[in-house]
Amino acid sequence: MSTNTAYYIPHKATWPVIGTAGLMIMLAGFANYLNDKLNNIAFMSSTGSAFMLVGFLIFVTMLVGWFTLQAKESETGMYNHEVGISYRHGMMWFIFSEIIFFAVFFGTLWYIRNLSVPWLGGEGAKAATKEILWPAFEAVWPTNGPGKVGGDFEPMGAWGLPFLNTLILLTSGVTCTWAHHGLLAKNRDQLIKGLMATVALGFLFVTFQAIEYHEAYTEMGLTLGSGVYGSTFFMLTGFHGFHVCVGAIILSVVLFRTTQGHFTPENHFAFEAAAWYWHFVDVVWLGLFVFVYLM
Amino acid sequence: MSAVVDEHDHHADDHHDHGPAKGLLRWITTTNHKDIGTMYLVFALAMFFVGGAMAMVIRAELFEPGLQFVDPAFFNSMTTMHALVMVFGAVMPAFVGLANWQIPLMIGAADMALPRMNNMSFWMLVAGVLLLASTLFMEGGAPNGGWTLYPPLVLQPITVGKALPFAVFSVHLLGISSIMGAINIIATIFNMRAPAMKMMDMPLFVWTWLITAFLLIAVMPVFAGAVTMLLTDKFFHTSFFNAAGGGDPVLYQHIFWFFGHPEVYIMILPTFGVASTIIPVFARKPLFGYASMVWATGSIAFLSFIVWAHHMFTVGMPIAGELYFMYATMIIAVPTGVKVFNWTATMWKGAMTFETPMLFSIAFVVLFTMGGFTGLMMSIAPADFQYHDTYFIVAHFHYTLVPASIFILMAAGYFWLPKWTGHMYNEKIGQLHFWLSVISVNILFFPQHFLGLAGMPRRIPDYAIQFADWNMISSIGGFIFGASQLLFLYIVIDTVRGGTGEKVSDEVWEDAGKHGLEWTLPSPVPYHTWTTPPTSAPTEHVLDSH
């Protein structure tokens, strides 16, 4: 429990500006690399890549530094109850903004399946679109469009790896909650085991997804460039996979802190934030499973 | 919230605390809401001049028919960058700056809830603008597809050179900055408010910002998503906006405007809050309808999510969509009307004086309403088939942005600067600034209605002869308006350095203490305020309704 009754206001923050600089350098480098890529300059010979790497290292340094500082402050009892509430507000609305970000891509999928593809196939008021521009096109899903962009491909089925991954993520949600119960019950063993299981399941998920992608690219002809099906498929699952990675890393940090004896039933914001994040990633996956794989 | 502690109390090395650190590092590492507010405001003012200088290039080129000064592609870059710089670099940051300064003072909080993140929000903004500005110096120039960045134009190699990925990442950084800023404001308002202040006691500026913050969190990720798809369409072979692959360029427009329409209200809602703060003070009367103002703000925010496609009446939507978006858009006139009527009723039977902040606020009410009227005209879908993408629209949104948002920012500057600095600005020059601005802004933008109705499209560097006269008049108005803003710069600097030399009272304005907590603090406001929260909330309508 915090030893403070007063709201803690830090002074002289150095990490924010360092992190910002890192991010900016990384993105400027990435942008440079992308322009080089259009001119067929390889990743290794683009100057942009070097900046990307440097920026990324600075950014990671910031993350490590900043979170270490927060952990130290938290463990020395500098945060009172209200500080915890502010952090919770922060995390909650951050996750909300992430939900919106995913909603954009779900919305895109909806628009493409229910509007643009049917229109290209001549539906509604757009009969002339098919008649004049794409007479040979039939609106079916999945599709890579009237131009057959990206060539022939095979759509991703739901019941193989994706279904397995659904089970994995759902289980990880349970283990995460189990760990939380352990924390509340001062059962450190259960907490650590639960967290370890969650992290492991998370990485397992990512591994399976990597295998799935590999198959898509090498055996099914399904790539990011396979028309709108490929675009929406990889964009949605890709961003999700990225979030799983981030979530798993956050949970690993929490696990590490647990082994250092951090967190009490009263004071464990970091754990809670990580768990929220994990559940958010979980729920997004359910949406993906239904709308991307099943329907 | 309870009393506050800061780091110094824990470290033996610093006994004499509570003053700011010295030197440049003070600003770079600061977590103080007043410092950060100042940085936001200074940055925004600088960007206003940068964006304004670009507008001057536009107006100079349009002074006469024929191409005089710039290449058409550079002209398009200027249009694009002018808008992006003004929107994301000037107006939005200026309001975040005001929020940083005022919200803690107004709700009795010692600082923002998440001070380190507050610092980062500001620097992310700078980083985003730097990335964007860097494109000005690149081969192929800055983005020139309009601030709306419509594909396929912005993806076209012969239109946009190397700028696209920089613009996209800039949008990401600006988005992160805005979201962090918004989260901070929400957490501050919910968690740091003086216990004596109920939600319905909060000053309207705080209310409007709270609602704006929700808008920000809800739409900045949308914009980020849209530009991410631009990036992958250009560099990673996706087909979101490419019909051959099954996508649709119009999809981008839907996503953009789902962000873009709330975005324009992000630039106007805090304005409403400031106006509702200033007008009662100089009318010496409580705001007519506090509760209805809160509800109207909420309604406008809600409606802003369901009207986006009024920017797209001519893209070929199904008829049901056209009609729906027309009706939904029209409804916004109702809550906005409630606001306008409220301000008028607040002035009614007051005891008005007309210091510079009040003058700007009155001009705001009148000219914003005019911009609102043209907005309503464009919401009539069939009529918009004529107005769309002409100077009529340019006139519409500049009325809502310049003599509305910008005027209110000026008003806020005059209103609070004496409080912040403890110095009085020079009222004579302030009045001069006002009159020059209000006259020239109308010379600048009013003729653009005529141009649009007569058929002049927007985003063109050269035009047919029949548009020549009004363009010249508009440009002259523009130059006068631009030059007049140098007065504002002068006044700000002068006031910070001592102003008239007159020491202002804590209240600054007569009886202002009845209207808000900030006026009960000393002038200039100390570096740390409300380390113990106030025990009562002296907002006038509250005192009155008891």
Next chain:
Amino acid sequence: MALGLGAAQADYTLNLMKGVTKVSNDIYDLHMLILWICVAIGVGVFGVMFYSIYHHRKSKGHVAAQFHENTTVEIIWTIIPTLILVAMAIPATYTMLELNDVEKSDMTIQVTGRQWYWDYKYLNSDIHFESHLDEASERAHRTKGADPRSVPHYLLNVDKPLVIPVKKKVRFVLTSTDVIHSWWVPDLGWKKDANPGFINEAWTSVDKAGTYRGQCTELCGRDHAFMPIVVIALEQPEYDAWVIKTLEQQKQKPDLSDQSSQQLMAHGESVYLKNCVGCHQINGAGVPGLIPALTGSAIATGKWESLDGFLRAGTSKMPKFDKLNAKESAELMTYVRNNLGNKVGDELQPKQTALPDDDD
């Protein structure tokens, strides 16, 4: 010109124009209705405000009343605007439905937006042509110091206008092959976007014969300001005559006889101004970082056969120009190779550039 392209400067109005179709008149009426409602509300609100500003000022010794919140008033000023809006929405809905009704048309024209000209195809006959900004405007806006005022219909004139019959329901199907454009003739009352890969539909029925001008209204790149639209509405008999004449002209084969070098250069310049100038600029300098210069270009000044091949094939960034006939190719290439700062010194005759199977 016979078609009336040289007619006087368009009448300039401060207000929206009434136009020459029923829809445009309906829109005009709507516009005036809303405008007057807004003016009336404005006069009311600002009237009250300025009355108060004048009379209720402290300097006049007015003492502030302290009233606030009045539910009755607040309900009134919510209900009345709502009713006004409903009153506006009704006629607006009718006009919207009318605009949308493309059924039962007499003819259909496909309009394709291109960077930076319009392509018109009459779907019920074989008429098909491009409509570019006229040469006089093209030259004037690209030449520093030229006086635009001396050019008739500066920027609002085209080489080949769209011709339609009056009092017939003409359906338009609009699309684009590159970026989004938007087709707008104010006198017809509407604009409609031309989206790549999709078709939008619209219609018009012009009441009065005449020449009506408009412009592209969706930002479509550097020459967005320079792709005007001219529509000429003709009485039916004149229209029928125009159709016959145009079809005949279209069938004519190009004249492949030899030309003098002056002729080649002069015609070549016209072809260049129509097709290439938008990107490669009037002096052939291109645009740094985006479009290569033709001045000193190895492809332009190398073997003419490879230049010819390059133009016919295009690249991912440059459209192909296989639409140019042998005559135009010869003229254009002669011009490109011997002007724009180039001096190859050759002279290509149409017979040379004619492909073996080139029979048009």
